[in-house]
Amino acid sequence: xxxxxxxxxxxxxxxxxxxxxxxxxxxxxxxxxxxxxxxxxxxxxxxxxxxxxxxxxxxxxxxxxxxxxxxxxxxxxxxxxxxxxxxxxxxxxxxxxxxxxxxxxxxxxxxxxxxxxxxxxxxxxxxxxxxxxxxxxxxxxxxxxxxxxxxxxxxxxxxxxxxxxxxxxxxxxxxxxxxxxxxxxxxxxxxxxxxxxxxxxxxxxxxxxxxxxxxxxxxxxxxxxxxxxxxxxxxxxxxxxxxxxx
Amino acid sequence: xxxxxxxxxxxxxxxxxxxxxxxxxxxxxxxxxxxxxxxxxxxxxxxxxxxxxxxxxxxxxxxxxxxxxxxxxxxxxxxxxxxxxxxxxxxxxxxxxxxxxxxxxxxxxxxxxxxxxxxxxxxxxxxxxxxxxxxxxxxxxxxxxxxxxxxxxxxxxxxxxxxxxxxxxxxxxxxxxxxxxxxxxxxxxxxxxxxxxxxxxxxxxxxxxxxxxxxxxxxxxxxxxxxxxxxxxxxxxxxxxxxxxxxxxxxxxxxxxxxxxxxxxxxxxxxxxxxxxxxxxxxxxxxxxxxxxxxxxxxxxxxxxxxxxxxxxxxxxxxxxxxxxxxxxxxxxxxxxxxxxxxxxxxxxxxxxxxxxxxxxxxxxxxxxxxxxxxxxxxxxxxxxxxxxxxxxxxxxxxxxxxxxxxxxxxxxxxxxxxxxxxxxxxxxxxxxxxxxxxxxxxxxxxxxx
Numbered sequence: 001x002x003x004x005x006x007x008x009x010x011x012x013x014x015x016x017x018x019x020x021x022x023x024x025x026x027x028x029x030x031x032x033x034x035x036x037x038x039x040x041x042x043x044x045x046x047x048x049x050x051x052x053x054x055x056x057x058x059x060x061x062x063x064x065x066x067x068x069x070x071x072x073x074x075x076x077x078x079x080x081x082x083x084x085x086x087x088x089x090x091x092x093x094x095x096x097x098x099x100x101x102x103x104x105x106x107x108x109x110x111x112x113x114x115x116x117x118x119x120x121x122x123x124x125x126x127x128x129x130x131x132x133x134x135x136x137x138x139x140x141x142x143x144x145x146x147x148x149x150x151x152x153x154x155x156x157x158x159x160x161x162x163x164x165x166x167x168x169x170x171x172x173x174x175x176x177x178x179x180x181x182x183x184x185x186x187x188x189x190x191x192x193x194x195x196x197x198x199x200x201x202x203x204x205x206x207x208x209x210x211x212x213x214x215x216x217x218x219x220x221x222x223x224x225x226x227x228x229x230x231x232x233x234x235x236x237x238x239x240x241x242x243x244x245x246x
Numbered sequence: 247x248x249x250x251x252x253x254x255x256x257x258x259x260x261x262x263x264x265x266x267x268x269x270x271x272x273x274x275x276x277x278x279x280x281x282x283x284x285x286x287x288x289x290x291x292x293x294x295x296x297x298x299x300x301x302x303x304x305x306x307x308x309x310x311x312x313x314x315x316x317x318x319x320x321x322x323x324x325x326x327x328x329x330x331x332x333x334x335x336x337x338x339x340x341x342x343x344x345x346x347x348x349x350x351x352x353x354x355x356x357x358x359x360x361x362x363x364x365x366x367x368x369x370x371x372x373x374x375x376x377x378x379x380x381x382x383x384x385x386x387x388x389x390x391x392x393x394x395x396x397x398x399x400x401x402x403x404x405x406x407x408x409x410x411x412x413x414x415x416x417x418x419x420x421x422x423x424x425x426x427x428x429x430x431x432x433x434x435x436x437x438x439x440x441x442x443x444x445x446x447x448x449x450x451x452x453x454x455x456x457x458x459x460x461x462x463x464x465x466x467x468x469x470x471x472x473x474x475x476x477x478x479x480x481x482x483x484x485x486x487x488x489x490x491x492x493x494x495x496x497x498x499x500x501x502x503x504x505x506x507x508x509x510x511x512x513x514x515x516x517x518x519x520x521x522x523x524x525x526x527x528x529x530x531x532x533x534x535x536x537x538x539x540x541x542x543x544x545x546x547x548x549x550x551x552x553x554x555x556x557x558x559x560x561x562x563x564x565x566x567x568x569x570x571x572x573x574x575x576x577x578x579x580x581x582x583x584x585x586x587x588x589x590x591x592x593x594x595x596x597x598x599x600x601x602x603x604x605x606x607x608x609x610x611x612x613x614x615x616x617x618x619x620x621x622x623x624x625x626x627x628x629x630x631x632x633x634x635x636x637x638x639x640x641x642x643x644x645x646x647x648x649x650x651x652x653x654x655x656x657x658x659x660x661x662x663x664x665x666x667x668x669x670x671x672x673x674x675x676x677x678x679x680x681x682x683x684x685x686x687x688x689x690x691x692x693x694x695x696x
Contacts, residue, residue: 060534077538083531085253087260092253099249100540126260142535 011036011070011182012057012150018065019052019206026052028206029066034184034199036149039176041197042186045241048203050186051080054152057184076148080155082139086128090119090138093127097142113141117171133164137171144175151175153185157192169196190234204246247549250541254523254553268519272511272561276568279507290386292324293338293347293374295331302355304401324389332372339376346386347374358401409478417471434471438464498662504569505658506627509590512562512657513623513650516554516591517598517615524550524602525611543690547599547683554595555588562587575661582660582668590653593675596682597649603689619650626651649678 010033019027027049034040042050055061057068058077084093094113098106114120117137127135136156143151156172157165173196175181187193193200194214202210202217210217218233225239258265327344329335335347349372357369373390415422419433432440441461448454527533527546537543566575566583601618605611626645630638645651656671 059538077535079531079534081531083535085257085530085532087257088253092256096249096253097535097540100536 009035012075012184013069014053014057014066015069016066017053017056017063017068019049019056019061020064026206027056027063030203030206030208031066032201032208032211034150034182036182037176037180038182038184039173039196039198040182040184040201041193041199042184042201042203043188043190043193043197044203044209045188045246047205048188049206050188050203051154052206053203054154054184054186057150058152070150074146074148074150076143076146076151078140078143078151078153078156080158082135084127084135084138084142086135087126089124089126090114090130091123093138094141094145098145101146103145109145113145116144117141131164133160133168136160136164136168140168140171144181148181150182150184153183155186155188157187157189165192172196190237194233204241204244209241209244209246247541247545247552250536250546250549251553251556254549257523257526258519258557268515268557268561269564271514272565273568275507275511276565276572279503279569279572281572290324290346290389291327291344292386292390293329293335293344294321294326295329295335295347295349297352298350298354299352304355304358304404324386336374339374342376345376346390348372348390349374361401361405406478410475413471413475413478417468434464434468438468500573501662501665502658504566504573504575505654505661507569508562508565508587508661509650509654509657510623511565512558512587512590512653513594513619514615515561516558516594517601517619518612519557520550520554520595520598521602521605521611521615522608523553524599525605525608529608544687547596547686547690550599550602551592551595554598555591558591558595559584559587562591576663579660579663583657585672586653586656586660586668589672589675590649590656593649593678593682594653596679596686599686600682600689603686603692618648622648623650626654646674647678649675649682652678 013033015031017027017030017032018025030049030053032053042053044050052061054077056063058075060077085096088096091110091114094110095106098109103109111120114123117140119134119137119141122130122134127138130138136159140151140153140156143153153172157168160168169192172183172185176183176198185197197214199212200210200214200217201208210220212220217237221228221233221236221240224243225236228236228239231239258268327338329338329347332349335349338344339347351370351372354369354371357367360367361369371394373387375386414420415431415433417434419431419436422429422431438461441457441464445454445457445461448457524547527536533546536546541549563583569575570577598615601614602611605614622644625641626648628638628641633641652671652674656668656675659665659668659671
């Protein structure tokens, strides 16, 4: 496996994570680390263990084996479905979570997030009346209120149209590049992972199959599934999974 | 926790229908219960025809009873529609304008007076009933029967009293007026004295023996007729009622009705609100985000129960204030009211939290809250003796496990100045708060599943 973080200092480290749901093993000894400013895409088919991995990293569920180290800073978590109150306004949502985060200047942090998300003019609107894309931006903004050093996003672009998707990724990429936030996102859209992820972590049936750069994954795919080398990357990736028995 | 409480109140304010129902519901209940307990039941309409001559009086011995057929007593119990004749009475009943007709015939007094003559006749009144509405018809029958029973009792008592006087005359002698003339009655006692005085002057023989037999008869007759007096007086009302109140803590009906209305309101508001707002955290996907370290699960439960108690307190007090328009309430006991509402609200709220944690979706929670609260509330109102002892024991257990009954007991104790102490009910509520709090805390684990 191609460990992608190079010589950077890891801000997040997971070792031999195991998670079971009854008889089924959702994660089988997954190890993983990320450094400041990393933009890591966790990819894999449905049921691969992507959401389970992010939930453990976020501290929402506990692993049955292995350990997670987050040396410093907070972990921001953005669930797949927007976790906010649709009957409150944009501003009320942000202010509520800023207060619950015990932010020293809740109103200041709300202004900052409104500016960051570009929703300042819509601060007084009820969230339920906003588009799915804008709801997702607030969802992410809530995850950023505590100024986390690590941001975990579970399939952040699901349900968004192409324009909303582009605006969302512009925002996320800027977080990693300009703020040095470590961003780890899950997706089963291979093209999205290839385009925005600086590193890819491939999961299938709870097992980590690959951890490295996009180019590294292309190399492994063409090596293990040469018959798909001339096809598009998604088809080649599926062929790679077949070769690995998934 | 206060920020979450503020958030829930903001959400509540943003739901106009829900907020309206929370206010409208107690006001509606207050008005309905207020009218129900401040107005007597509707009187059935009865046609009334009194053919008894105005000068006729029932005479028993030397005494005349008040004019019979005076409609005041009858019309207190039914709404009297006075008719001119028998045909009009029948027409009123047939048309359905009245449920029944009561006719006092012209010879009623004569027949009653004949009861104290050697040729007694049976007095009768005529009742014509329209049984189109069986419930009201039964009510009319019951009331007319009750009136007649009372009239019969008055007459029987007078007859018994007059009979007792006649008996006294037979026993002890005295004066008796008949057809304007006063007659001296000798009486058994005086007869015996005369015969006893006469006896020594008679020679021994058959005549003396005959006098002895008469003396013996008068003695025996006097002794036995002495017991006839009390017997005659008991004949008027053979069965006396000796009522003993065993449970002196029973509240007045008005107080109980208000307590039931207030507890119903409190139960629905707190159970639905707490269960619904907890399920909303799950439905909005906010629960995992909140419990990642922002709020502990116990604090979240406490906040939801506090929300339910606060809104329940406001709504229940509003309802009691509404009821105070119809029925005087003891505002001096408001401290106890607050204790009852807060204690009952907290127990009902924790039960709502357990339901909310179990069902997770707002719609499912609302349905579940209705399905649990409504039947348990009705079961809690079933009085003893109306079902079999075994079934009543089961009902008592169910009622004790859900907080409605102890909340009702606390509310009744708080509202009733002559009622029992509120302490027992509050202790019961305290136990249920702990039990349902633990249950809700365990059920919240299911919320964590992402």
